[in-house]
Amino acid sequence: MDKVMGDKKVIALYVLPALIVIMTLVYSPIVMTGYYGLMKWDGIGNMEFIGLNNYIRLLSDPLFWNSVYHSFLLAIFSVISLMGYLTIALVLSGKIKGASIFRKLYLVPMLLSSVAIAQLWMRIYHPTNGILNSLLSFLGSDNIPLWLADQKIVLYSVFIAIIWQYAGFYILIYYAALKNIPESLIEAARIDGASPWQIAYKIKIPLILNVIKVTVVLAVVGSLKYFDLIYVMTYGGPDGASEVIASYMYKQAFRSYNFGYASAIGFFLLLICLVITWLIRRLTASDEEIQY
Amino acid sequence: MNRVMEKKRTGIRVYKPNPKLSKPSIGATAAKGILYFLLVALAVIQIFPLVWLLFFSLKNNQEVFNTPPLALPTNPRWENYVKVWTRGNIGQYFFNSVWITAVAVIITILLASFVTYAITRMKWKYSSLVLGIFMVGMMIPVHSTLIPLFSLFVKTKLIDKPAAIVLSYIAFNLPVTIMILLGFYYTLPREIEEAAIIDGCSVNRMFFKIILPMTTPVMATTAIINMIYNWNEFVFVNTFISSDKYKTLTVGVQNFIGQYGADWGAIGATLVISILPILLAYLVLSDRIVEGITSGSIKG
Numbered sequence: 049m050d051k052v053m054g055d056k057k058v059i060a061l062y063v064l065p066a067l068i069v070i071m072t073l074v075y076s077p078i079v080m081t082g083y084y085g086l087m088k089w090d091g092i093g094n095m096e097f098i099g100l101n102n103y104i105r106l107l108s109d110p111l112f113w114n115s116v117y118h119s120f121l122l123a124i125f126s127v128i129s130l131m132g133y134l135t136i137a138l139v140l141s142g143k144i145k146g147a148s149i150f151r152k153l154y155l156v157p158m159l160l161s162s163v164a165i166a167q168l169w170m171r172i173y174h175p176t177n178g179i180l181n182s183l184l185s186f187l188g189s190d191n192i193p194l195w196l197a198d199q200k201i202v203l204y205s206v207f208i209a210i211i212w213q214y215a216g217f218y219i220l221i222y223y224a225a226l227k228n229i230p231e232s233l234i235e236a237a238r239i240d241g242a243s244p245w246q247i248a249y250k251i252k253i254p255l256i257l258n259v260i261k262v263t264v265v266l267a268v269v270g271s272l273k274y275f276d277l278i279y280v281m282t283y284g285g286p287d288g289a290s291e292v293i294a295s296y297m298y299k300q301a302f303r304s305y306n307f308g309y310a311s312a313i314g315f316f317l318l319l320i321c322l323v324i325t326w327l328i329r330r331l332t333a334s335d336e337e338i339q340y
Numbered sequence: 341m342n343r344v345m346e347k348k349r350t351g352i353r354v355y356k357p358n359p360k361l362s363k364p365s366i367g368a369t370a371a372k373g374i375l376y377f378l379l380v381a382l383a384v385i386q387i388f389p390l391v392w393l394l395f396f397s398l399k400n401n402q403e404v405f406n407t408p409p410l411a412l413p414t415n416p417r418w419e420n421y422v423k424v425w426t427r428g429n430i431g432q433y434f435f436n437s438v439w440i441t442a443v444a445v446i447i448t449i450l451l452a453s454f455v456t457y458a459i460t461r462m463k464w465k466y467s468s469l470v471l472g473i474f475m476v477g478m479m480i481p482v483h484s485t486l487i488p489l490f491s492l493f494v495k496t497k498l499i500d501k502p503a504a505i506v507l508s509y510i511a512f513n514l515p516v517t518i519m520i521l522l523g524f525y526y527t528l529p530r531e532i533e534e535a536a537i538i539d540g541c542s543v544n545r546m547f548f549k550i551i552l553p554m555t556t557p558v559m560a561t562t563a564i565i566n567m568i569y570n571w572n573e574f575v576f577v578n579t580f581i582s583s584d585k586y587k588t589l590t591v592g593v594q595n596f597i598g599q600y601g602a603d604w605g606a607i608g609a610t611l612v613i614s615i616l617p618i619l620l621a622y623l624v625l626s627d628r629i630v631e632g633i634t635s636g637s638i639k640g
Contacts, residue, residue, distance in 0.1 A: 053533075054463040058543045062458040063470060066451040066514055073489065073511035074477050080488035091491070136382065139375055152626050153383045156390070159622055159629070160615050161572030163590045167597060167611055168393055171604070179392055182409045216386060217633065224634045262638055273481035276574045280594060294483045301487055302579060311487050318484035325479055 078318055084311035091307040102312035112313065114288055115296040118203060122292065123271035125207050130218060130267055134260070137222030138248050151223050154216035162213070162276030169209040170196065170281055196282055199289035206278055206290050213277065214270075218263055225259040226252055261332045268328065269321050293317050390615075397421075397608025404604040420609040424596070429584060430610060433592030440502055440588060441570040444509035445563050451510065452517035452562070453555065457547055459518075460525040461533065471518075478515040482575055493580055504580040505588075509570050516569075516636045517562045523635055524558035564625055565632040568618055589614045 085102050087095040106112055140147045157165065172179050173195035181192050195205040229252060237247050253260070275294035278284065284291035284299065297317065301310035396404050397420060398413035424430050455474070459467045489508065493499040498507070528551070536546045552559075577591045587595070593614050600606050622629055 052537050052543060053461060055543065056464070059458050059462050059464050062454040062462070062547075066455045066518075067470060067473070069451065069507070069511050070474065070477055070514055072492075073507060074480055074485060075473070077485035077488035077492070078480060080491075081484050084487060091487075136379070139379065144375070144379070150379050150383055152630065154386050155630065155633070156619070156622065157386055158633075159568055159572075159618050161574065161590045163572075163574050163594050164611050164615050167593070167607065168389055171396070171607075172389055172392075177404060177409070177604070179389070179409050186408075212386065212389075215382075217637075220630060221634060221638055225638070259638055266637060269479060269481075273483060275483065280574075294481070297483050298486075298575075301490075307487055307491075314481075314484040314487060317481050321479060321481055321484075 078315075081311045081318065082315045084308055085315045087308040087311070089308040089311075090305045091301070092305075095308070098308070102309050103316075105309065106312055106316060111288060111291070112296060115284075115291040115293050118290065119272050119274070119292045119294075121203065122207060122210070122274060123268045126210075126214075126267040126271045127264060129211055129215075130260075130263055133215060133218040134222050134253075137219050137226055138252065140219070140223050141226035141252075142244070147223070151216070151220050154219050156216065157213050158217045160213075163280050165209060165213055166277045166280035169205075169212075173205055197286055199286055202282055202286065202290045206281060209281065210274070210277060218267070221259065221263055222256070225256040229255050257332075261328065264332075265325050265328050268324055272321055272324070273317060293320075393608055393611060396604050397612045398605070399608075400605050401603060417605055420605040421613070424606050424610045424613070428596045428600070428606070428610065429592060430589075430596065430613060432585065433587055433589045434613065436502070436586060436592075437571055437588040437590075440506055440509075441567055444506045444513070444570050445566045447506070448510045448513045448517050448566055449559055449562055452514055452521055453552060453559070454547075455514075456518050456521040456525050457551060460522065460528075461530075462543075474515045474518050477512075478519070482512065486575070486579060490579060499580060500582050500586065502581075502586050505573075505576045508576045508580070509566075509573065513566050513569055517566060520562045520565065520632055520636050521555070521558055524555060528554060561628050561632040561635075564621060564629055565636055567621070568629070571618060 084095075086097060086099060088098045088101075089095040140150060144150070171177070173181075175181060175192065175194055175197070178195075180195065184192060193201060196202050233251060233255075234247055237251055242250070273294055274292060275298065278290055278292055279295050279298065282290040284295045293313065294317065297310050297313040300306045300313060392409060395410075395413055398416040398418070399407075400417055400420075403411075403413070403415075403417075455470070458464070459471050489504075490499070493501075493504045498504045532550060532554075533546060536550060541549075571588075572590060573588075574590045574594075577588050578594075581587055581591065584592075584595075593610050596610055597607050
C-alpha cells in the first residue's frame, strides 16, 4: 500500500500540472511585480533600471496616499458592518421560521457580477430617474443629493453598494458557524437561566471566534484590493474622490502607461495584504482550539 | 398576538392563565414581530433593486422618465431584449462567456482533484508545503500579478486570445477549488483503496474509476462556484482582451452600455441577460451554492 501510494513518479504526475500553473501565473508574477517596480518602463519599449525611485515617488505622491486612505476607510467600514451581519446571523440562528429562505435571499447580490451591480446602482443613484431620489422626492424632500457626482458623498455611496453586495455572504458564513454549535450547549445554558442576550455574548460568540477572525481578515484584505465595482461605477472620480489603491494602480498602468510605477503600487498592495493578514492572525492568536 | 389571545379565550376552562407567564410572552411575541419585520425589510432591500431592474428592462425611455419607478410595465417591451441580443453583440459575448467558463471550470476541477488526491491520500515529504502554496495563493491580490501576466501573455502571443483568460481563471481558482475538495477527500474511506490496491489496481485506474466518481457531489459544488466566479470576472478580460469577438459578457455589457448609455430599457435588458444564467442556477442549486461558498471561505 505505502509503496504504491508513495510512488514519486505518480505523485509528480498528479501535483505538477497545477503547481506549474499556479507558480507561473500567480507566484512568479508577484516576484516580477517587485522587479518591474525598480524600472522605468512604458510597457512596450526598453526598461531602464532606476532603483528605488518608483518607491520613493510613491511615498510623496498625494494621489497615491489619497487612494490608500480610501481603501483603508473601506476596510474600516467593512469591519464595522461585520457586527451588523453577526447580529442578523444571531437572530436568524435562533428559532426563526424561514431562516434558510432569508439567508438565501440575502445572498443573491453576491452572485451577480460587480459590473452588473455597478450598472444597476448607477441607475439607483441616478439624479432624476433613480429609485432613491424618486423616493426622496416622493417623501417631500427638497434636498436631492447627487450620490455619485458629489465629492463629499461619492465614497459612501459606493460603500453602500459594496455592503449590499457582500452582506449576504457574511451573514451566511456566521449563520453556518452558529448552526454548528451543538444545541445541547445552548439548551444547558437556557436551563441554567441564561437570557438570550447572555447566550449570544457569553456562549455563541466566543465559540465562533475563529470564524469571526477569518471574516475580519477576509473583509480587510477584500477591501484593500477592491476594484471592479468602483472602477465601473465612478472610475475613481469625481476628481479622485473615490480612487482606491487598485484603481489607481490600474490607471497608472493601462491608461498612463507607467508600468514601472504601477508595478511598485502593485507590489505595495501585495505587501500590505500579506502583512495585515499576518498581523490580524497574530494579534488575535489564541492557544486553545475550541472543541465541542 | 393571535396565539396569546387564543390561549386566553380557550384556556379558561383548561388551565388558569398565569399573568406572570403570559405577560413576557406578549413581550416576546412583540419582539419576535419586530425581528421578523427587520429580517423581511433586509430581504426586500436585497431583492428589490433586481425587481426594479426587471421593470425598467421592459419599458422604453418615455415610460421610464414619465411613470413612477415602481409602476408595472403595463405594456412590456420585449423588443428591448430582441434589440440588444441582435444589434449589440450580446449574443456573441454570451456565447464566449459560456464556453470560456466551461473550459476553465473543467480544467480547474481536474487539476485540483489531482492535487487534492495526492495531498490527502499519497505519502510524500512536501505535501503540506504544496498545500500551503495553494492556500496562500488565495490571499494574493489579482492586481499584484496583472502587469507581469500582461507582459507574459504579450511575449507568448496569447494576448487578446481566449487562452489568456482561461489560464488566468484556472490559476486563480485552483486554491478555492482545492479548499472545497479537501474536506470531502478527507472523509473518503481508505478501505476501498486498500482493497483496490491489493487487487492490483494502479493508482491512475483507481483515481479515475473509483475516486473521481465518488467525489461527484463535491465536484458539482466546486463547478458551480467556479462557474459563478468565471462568469462574473471582469479585470482579466478587460485587460487581456481587446477584440470584440473574444470578449465575455461582463466586459461586453460594459462596452455596450458605454455606447447606448441613455437607453434605459436596452441597458436593463442587457443586465438581465447577463445575470439570468446565475440566478437560474441559484434557483435550482441554491443549497449547493450556499454550501460551496461556506466551505470555500472557511476551512472545515
